[in-house]
Amino acid sequence: MPQFVMLTFDDAVNKVNMAFYRDLLNNPKRKNTRNGCSIAATFFVSAEYLDYEAVNQLHSWGNEIALHSISTQWEREVMDERSMLTAFANVPASDVIGFRGPFLFTGGDQGFSMLHKNLRYDSTLVHQRFRGERPVYPYTMDFGFRRTCSVAPCPEGSYPGLWVVPLNVYFAKNEEGAFSCAMADACLPQPDTAKDTFEYLKSNFGEFYTTNRAPFPVFLHEAYLRHPQRKAGYLKFVDWLLEKDDVYLVTATEVLRFMEDPKPLSDYGKRACSRRNEGGANTTCPRPTTCWYKNTPPGGERYMRTCSQCPKNYPWVNNPLGN
Numbered sequence: 001m002p003q004f005v006m007l008t009f010d011d012a013v014n015k016v017n018m019a020f021y022r023d024l025l026n027n028p029k030r031k032n033t034r035n036g037c038s039i040a041a042t043f044f045v046s047a048e049y050l051d052y053e054a055v056n057q058l059h060s061w062g063n064e065i066a067l068h069s070i071s072t073q074w075e076r077e078v079m080d081e082r083s084m085l086t087a088f089a090n091v092p093a094s095d096v097i098g099f100r101g102p103f104l105f106t107g108g109d110q111g112f113s114m115l116h117k118n119l120r121y122d123s124t125l126v127h128q129r130f131r132g133e134r135p136v137y138p139y140t141m142d143f144g145f146r147r148t149c150s151v152a153p154c155p156e157g158s159y160p161g162l163w164v165v166p167l168n169v170y171f172a173k174n175e176e177g178a179f180s181c182a183m184a185d186a187c188l189p190q191p192d193t194a195k196d197t198f199e200y201l202k203s204n205f206g207e208f209y210t211t212n213r214a215p216f217p218v219f220l221h222e223a224y225l226r227h228p229q230r231k232a233g234y235l236k237f238v239d240w241l242l243e244k245d246d247v248y249l250v251t252a253t254e255v256l257r258f259m260e261d262p263k264p265l266s267d268y269g270k271r272a273c274s275r276r277n278e279g280g281a282n283t284t285c286p287r288p289t290t291c292w293y294k295n296t297p298p299g300g301e302r303y304m305r306t307c308s309q310c311p312k313n314y315p316w317v318n319n320p321l322g323n
Contacts, residue, residue, distance in 0.1 A: 001213050001246075001264070001265055002213075002246060002247070002248050002258070002263075002265050002268050002269075003208070003209050003213050003216065003244070003246055003247045003248070004215040004216065004247075004248050004249075004250055004254075004255050004258070005205075005215070005216045005218060005241055005247060005248065005249045005250075006041075006042065006165070006215055006216065006217050006218065006219070006249075006250065006251070006252050006255060007024075007039070007040075007041040007042070007218045007238075007249060008041060008042040008043070008044060008100075008123070008217070008218070008219045008220075008252065009021075009041060009042075009043050009044070009220065009221065009222050010044045010046075010068055010100060010219075010220070010221050011044075011045070011046050011068065011221055011222070011223075012045060012046055012047070012048060012049040012050045012051075013043060013045055013050060013051055013054045013055055013058060014049055014050065014051040014054060014305075015051065015054075017222040017223075018051070018054045018057075020222060020225065020231070021041075021054075021058060021222075023235075024039075024041070024235070024238070025038070025039060025040065025041055025058070025061055025063060026038075026061055030238065030239070030242060031242070032242065032247070032248045032249060032250075033242055033243065033244065033245040033247070034245045034246070034248075034265075034269040035248075035268075035269045035270070035271065035273065036273070037273035037274070038061070038062060038273070039238075039242070039249035039250075040061075040062045040063050040064065040249065040250055040251045040254070040274070041063050041064070041249075041251065042063070042064040042065075042066055042098065042251045042252045042253070043055070043058060043063060043064065043065055043066065044066045044067065044068035044098070044099070044100040044123070045065060045066070045067070045068055045081075045085070046068045046069055046070065046081075046102070047069075047070040047081055047084055047315070047316075048070070048298065049302075050304075051305040052084075052085070052088040052089035052285075052288075052304070052305055052306045052307055053089070053285050053288040053305045053306070053307055054305070055085065055089040055091065056089045056090055056091065056283070056284060056285040056307050057285070059089070059091050059095070060283065060284065062273075062274045063251065064095070064098070064251035064252060064253050064254075065085060065089070065091050065095065065096055066096060066097070066098035066099060066100065066123075066252070067081050067082060067096060067098065067099045067100075067119075068081075068099070068100055068101075068102060069081060069101075069102050070084070070316060070317050070320070076317070076318075077317055078099060078114065078115075078118070078119075079114075079118055080317070080318075080320035081320070082096045082118075083320045083321065084315050084320045084321070087308060087315075087320075087321055088304075088306040088307060088308055088311075088315070089285070089306075089307055090284040090285055090307045090308070097119050097120035097121065097253065098119060098120065098121045098122070098123060098165070098252055098253065099115055099119055099121075099122050099123070099124070100122070100123045100124050101122075101124040103151075104124050104126060104150075104151045104167070104182055104183075105124070105151060106122070106124045106125065106151065106153070106154060106155060107153070108152075108153030108154060108155055108156070109153075109155050109156055109157050111155070112141065112155040112157070112159050112162070113157075113159070115159070115162060116141070116159040116161075116162045119162075120162070120163060120253070120256070121138075121162065121163035121164065121165055121252065121253075121256060122162065122163070122164055122165070123164070123165040123166075123167065123219075123252060124151075124167070125145060125147070125150075125154065125164055125166055125167065126150035126151060126166075126167045126169065126182040127147055127166040127167060127168050127169065128147070128148055128150055128169055128180065129168070129169060129180075131171050131178055131180075131207070132207070134211050134212045134214070135166075135168040135207065135208055135211070135212070135214040136166045136168055136214060137166075137212075137214045137215070137259070138163055138164060138165050138166065138215065138255060138256060138259055139163070139164055139166075140160065140161060140162060140163055140164070141155070141158055141159035141160070141161075141162045141163075141164060142158060142159075142160045142161070143158055144156065144157060144158040144159075145164075150182065151182075163256050163259075165215075165217075165252045165255070165256070166217075167182045167183065167217060167219060168208075168214065168217055169181060169182055170182075170183070170184055170186075170187050170204050171187070171203075171204060171207075172187035172188070172189075172200060183219045183220055183221075184201065184204075184217070184218050184219055184220045184224075185220035185221055185224035187200070190224075190227075190230070191229075191230060191233065192227065192229060192230070193229050193233070194229045194230070194232035194233035194236060195233065196233065197229065197230045197232070197233025197234060197236075197237070198233040198234075198236045198237050198240070200233075201218065201233070201234070201237040202237060202240070204216075205237075205241075209247075215255045245269075246265055248268075284307070285307035287307075288305060288306065288307055289305070289306050289307075289308070289309065289310055290303060290304070290305050290306075291303065291304045291305075291306060291310035291311070292304075293313070293314040296314040296316065297314065297316040297317065297319075298316065302314050311323065
């Protein structure tokens with residue numbers, strides 16, 4: 001049975017964090033051991049301060065681009081954001097099939113009804129458990145959400161065929177005992193050395209790897225890794241994982257593909273690698289453009305890096321194409 005690890009990042013991709021993503025994901029030394037395929041991550045991108053050229057580049061390397069809203073009032077924004085990614089990053093709409101709600105807010109049945117009609121999976125629902133209890137595999141909403149609701153409102157209805165990539169909680173210790181958190185960067189106190197960061201991630205990974213091998217979530221915001229020691233510990237953990245020939249660092253969509261067509265470890269390792277455009281020779285963003293807008297709906301001036309011509313207005317809520 002392969003042990004999948006899902007690296008995901010929330011919020012905008014831009015010059016501030018692209019150097020880190022390049023080092024992590026476009027590094028010829030970082031490949032899954034058994035099949036030699038490059039590792040990949042899933043990016044739940046929000047539109048504010050988003051560099052669409054960088055999004056195009058991440059997608060061309062084989063990473064997944066998913067939705068995280070334009071601002072934070074996402075119920076009316078989700079499909080508009082997909083239109084923006086298609087128009088300005090040249091990412092096919094058919095490749096944008098996942099969503100994570102901002103602040104892990106699902107919108108309950110209203111939100112899930114919208115997702116059910118338009119997307120393949122949600123990755124917002126938090127799954128609490130006791131330390132030592134087995135984590136949950138991705139599942140469909142055929143029979144609804146049967147867990148304790150951590151961030152209300154939670155969906156009460158069923159949504160056949162809509163997948164959930166759950167946020168299995170992490171555990172960390174402090175002076176008062178062990179506490180859980182929904183995302184890897186949310187447990188307190190945060191580690192402040194490379195060793196502590198590595199051990200924190202490794203100990204949580206062990207609760208998946210040594211039990212039922214549910215896909216291990218390394219879900220966080222890149223800002224968490226701007227602390228040099230945490231970044232070093234994170235990269236050490238990634239490289240430690242890649243020493244194992246039964247571990248695969250893949251996108252959330254690749255995990256769902258496996259769930260629908262599971263293979264033993266020996267057969268999964270024979271799968272062809274996804275296509276990558278590492279050299280940029282066949283880029284779908286040949287002439288990127290920097291646009292400047294003096295006045296914008298969120299307030300103040302904005303720059304926007306796009307793979308298309310500059311739209312007349314800054315793309316935003318209710319005007320995703322900047323008409």
